Amino acid sequence: MSPRLALGAFVAALVLVPLVPGLPVFWITLLGNIGLAALVAMGLVLLTGVGGMTSFGQAAFCGFGAYATAVLSTHYGWSPWLALPVSLLVSGSAAVVLGLVTVRLSGHFLPLSTMAWGLSLYYLFGKIEMLGRHDGISAIPPLSLAGFELTDPRAIHYVIWGTVIAAAILTLHLLDSRIGRAIRALRRGQLAAESFGINVARIKLIVFVYAALLAGLSGWLYAHVQRTVTPTPFGISAGIEYLFMAVLGGAGQIWGAIVGAGLVTLLKEALQRLVPALFGNSVQIEGVVFGIALVALLQFAREGLWPHLARILPAPVRLAPKAAEALARRAFGGDRNRPLLVLDAARKQFAGLVAVNDVSFKVGRGEIVALIGPNGAGKSTTFNLITGVTKLTAGTVRFDEAPISGTSPQVIARHGIARTFQHVKLNPDMTVLENVALGAHLRGRAGLMAAMLRLDRRDEARLLAEAACQIERIGLAEHMMKPAGSLALGQQRMVEIARALAMDPELLLLDEPAAGLRHFEKAALADLLARLRAEGMSILLVEHDMGFVMGLTDHIVVLDFGTKIAEGPPDAIKTHPAVLEAYLGGAA
Known part of the structure; x- marks a missing residue:
């Protein structure tokens, strides 16, 4: 069965379920609850599974959406449909404010901060008079279409699941795009992404707000389905459950959000019936059993359940891209007598350690320059100073006569400087x-x-x-x-x-590009770099293979313990006494 056919079968089943004769309303209601949870879990899949940002506070955004529509529809008589954009605006605005602080954090600080504001917002909802304090808001009007109120769970079922399917398709479209690739690049670290001009802070905020909007949409639906809103469903425990749904379904799998939401919701419902039947109503250990069951499931399927279910379906065929209109190319020009890149007394000091000691050199237009030296000489640190990854302690870096030192890697990339890394930074x-x-x-x-x-x-x-x-x-x-x-x-x-x-850079920085290549692959790489030079591109490379460097470069700069000890054409560097001593030792 193809993925499209499987999706069609799933949608058809959702359409037919409410029409099954004699099916209890309870199961239709439960299916609707799964859909509401799936919306929130879908945002967490994007935020946590794809973007690598763990959040325990998504339930609070559900609360923003639910309370906004509850206040407008009960206090001011707004139509629920008219309140929808306001609910999304409130959820999105709250996400922008919280996201500007939260997404800048990393490591364990990020999830801890989401727990902190999740708890704060939960208690805030219970303290505001307009929101009914802990009693909440009741008598919320139901959704209506063409004058008919959707009070029957069978009718609201189609609204909920239509929203879920639409959200899933839109999210899949997003991931299959330029912005989606930038989002997926976040999980493996931001250094490589920033080096190609991706504004990591902006992309993180986009994902954070997008996940909050899905949660706000779920909260809006929840308010008009339940027709009453209290703080309880928007607390930190609900936020943890939503995160479990995303992880159990399959972190990074959009359809896995539905699987995870269904599993957790059904498991909770089953335990609430099964545990009292086994142990009696006097022993309330449903939460304990629920936690044990989730841990056991994670042990069984550490990547989530969706990858296991997806094996039933044939893998999607990935086709090579079709021919398309070519992108505009950079015109290599400028005065050949003026250097393209200039380092002037560049210095980097880490406390008492001087990693780069007042290094100065130039890279000309259409020239290949090598930066060589023993291990620990400061070559990669110099690369990081040029690309803005590391800030200069003193000195300047200029590109095409414009100072670029002190700017961010994204800005430097926009100037036309691209790089590779000493340790490969691809998304596997x-x-x-x-x-x-x-x-x-x-x-x-x-x-x-x-x-x-x-x-x-x-x-x-x-x-x-x-x-x-x-x-x-x-x-x-x-x-x-x-x-x-x-x-x-x-x-x-x-x-x-x-x-x-x-x-399409004007200056290409290569950090040990020949490492790990076989002899014929090195020859092919040397031929490629020579062709790039002939086209007008400038290249600065760090390399330990001296045979590769000497046969290719126009100019060589030699570092030792962060200090420049020699500079010149390959033939001069081969016999330079300071270079021989640095590599071979004085006795040699």
């Missing part, structure tokens, strides 16, 4: 094509809404075609649709180079 779960397309992020224009509504297809086709072109350029076309993590280390280094080239 994304295909080679998707990883390389990340490099072309700045060359795309489609935004969030265009991606969700599938209005970005032309822009997306151009980005993927550019990525495919660069993959063919490095000789890995047959691996284009494979996960990047399945490639050998040397091949992954070549993929990093293709990703950097997809940015």
